[in-house]
Amino acid sequence: xxxxxxxxxxxxxxxxxxxxxxxxxxxxxxxxxxxxxxxxxxxxxxxxxxxxxxxxxxxxxxxxxxxxxxxxxxxxxxxxxxxxxxxxxxxxxxxxxxxxxxxxxxxxxxxxxxxxxxxxxxxxxxxxxxxxxxxxxxxxxxxxxxxxxxxxxxxxxxxxxxxxxxxxxxxxxxxxxxxxxxxxxxxxxxxxxxxxxxxxxxxxxxxxxxxxxxxxxxxxxxxxxxxxxxxxxxxxxxxxxxxxxxxxxxxxxxxxxxxxxxxxxxxxxxxxxxxxxxxxxxxxxxxxxxxxxx
Numbered sequence: 001x002x003x004x005x006x007x008x009x010x011x012x013x014x015x016x017x018x019x020x021x022x023x024x025x026x027x028x029x030x031x032x033x034x035x036x037x038x039x040x041x042x043x044x045x046x047x048x049x050x051x052x053x054x055x056x057x058x059x060x061x062x063x064x065x066x067x068x069x070x071x072x073x074x075x076x077x078x079x080x081x082x083x084x085x086x087x088x089x090x091x092x093x094x095x096x097x098x099x100x101x102x103x104x105x106x107x108x109x110x111x112x113x114x115x116x117x118x119x120x121x122x123x124x125x126x127x128x129x130x131x132x133x134x135x136x137x138x139x140x141x142x143x144x145x146x147x148x149x150x151x152x153x154x155x156x157x158x159x160x161x162x163x164x165x166x167x168x169x170x171x172x173x174x175x176x177x178x179x180x181x182x183x184x185x186x187x188x189x190x191x192x193x194x195x196x197x198x199x200x201x202x203x204x205x206x207x208x209x210x211x212x213x214x215x216x217x218x219x220x221x222x223x224x225x226x227x228x229x230x231x232x233x234x235x236x237x238x239x240x241x242x243x244x245x246x247x248x249x250x251x252x253x254x255x256x257x258x259x260x261x262x263x264x265x266x267x268x269x270x271x272x273x274x275x276x277x278x279x280x281x282x283x284x285x286x287x288x289x290x291x292x293x294x
Contacts, residue, residue, distance in 0.1 A: 093117075093278035101154035104285050111285065118286025121279055125271070134290045139249055139266055144291045147246045149238045150174055158284035164270035165238070173270060176238040181222070182261030191218055196257045202231040202242045203251065 007016045009027060016025040049055060053068040092113045096104065104110050122134070130136055134143030141149060150160055160174060167173040181187040187195070194215035200207035220229060226239035233241035240248065249255055249264050271280060 093276075096278045096281055101158065101281065101284060101288075104281065105154070105288070114282040114285040115289065117279070117282040118284075121275065121283050122286055125275070126283070134287065139264070141248060142246075143287050145246070146291075147241075147244065148235065149233075149240055149248075150235055152288075154284055154288050157287050158280060160268070161275075161280050161283055161287075162270060162272040165268035166265060167267065167270040170270040170272075174238060176226070177265055178226070178239075178259075178263040180261065180263040183263075187218075187222070187260075191215070192257065192260050195219060195223070195260055196253060199231075199242050199256050199260075200253060203245065204243070205251065 007018055007025070008014070009016050009025060012027065015028045017028045019026045050066070051068065052070045053072050054065050055068065056066040058065050092110075095110060096114060096117075099107065099110060104114050122130075123132075126134075129140040130143055131140070136142030136144075141147075146152070148156075150156060150165075163170045163172045163174060165174045166176075179186055181195075182189070182192050194211045195218060197208045197211040198215035198219050201209070201212040219231070223231075226237050227233055227242055228239075231242040233239045240246075245251065247255070248266075249259055271283075275283070
């Protein structure tokens with residue numbers, strides 16, 4: 001075609017497409033060759049992929065997409081990987097069962113396996129109550145400090161995991177019971193108020209001295225058998241130390257009063273019927289290494 005039949009842009013001297021928008025004409029510049037080659041390659045690649053791999057969605061009535069010549073399945077690959085992981089974990093779990101808790105913590109490879117397994121188990125089973133990383137919450141002990149109601153050793157932690165706290169279905173559960181001094185009318189309202197001030201004083205908080213003095217004898221009569229004459233607690237009974245600044249249900253005057261009035265007897269399930277022995281051992285090691293183990 002001769003140039004006399006083409007629409008040539010006067011400014012650039014390039015042929016236009018003949019399209020015009022508000023007096024602006026579109027130049028007919030060809031696409032770069034490298035861009036065209038790349039585009040053609042992607043088309044060829046897409047065709048090959050659709051032939052070899054599952055790619056074309058199912059049509060109505062077909063029920064499934066095309067399988068492809070390679071019969072590739074991510075689902076099957078994941079299932080195979082899970083089986084392989086379970087086999088490897090079974091072997092390591094057997095080693096874990098044969099080792100003592102102390103041996104686990106001194107064997108680097110075994111400890112790393114136990115920690116990884118324990119962290120996963122903790123997230124699935126324990127973090128709901130004790131928080132991520134064992135940071136605790138109101139009514140749920142912090143596991144990342146060195147304050148323990150019961151036994152914070154490796155063996156002690158494993159025992160608690162196996163048998164729970166106040167878990168009636170387990171005959172070997174850790175058990176203690178604080179009386180509800182107010183609800184069950186064991187003490188008068190005045191006596192409970194005085195005891196509240198006594199506990200505030202024992203923990204170094206602001207208190208009413210006169211009322212605290214009035215409750216000194218009452219504390220020895222009603223509370224010292226569990227919390228000790230010095231109010232420092234007794235782990236054999238799960239009785240907390242009342243002289244520190246660690247509080248499971250809060251350290252305010254109202255929180256302490258409510259504890260004396262209603263009692264706080266939390267429940268922790270026994271895990272030995274829910275988790276296998278290797279899992280419990282791994283959990284014990286993980287909890288012990290959170291920072292609060294002994």
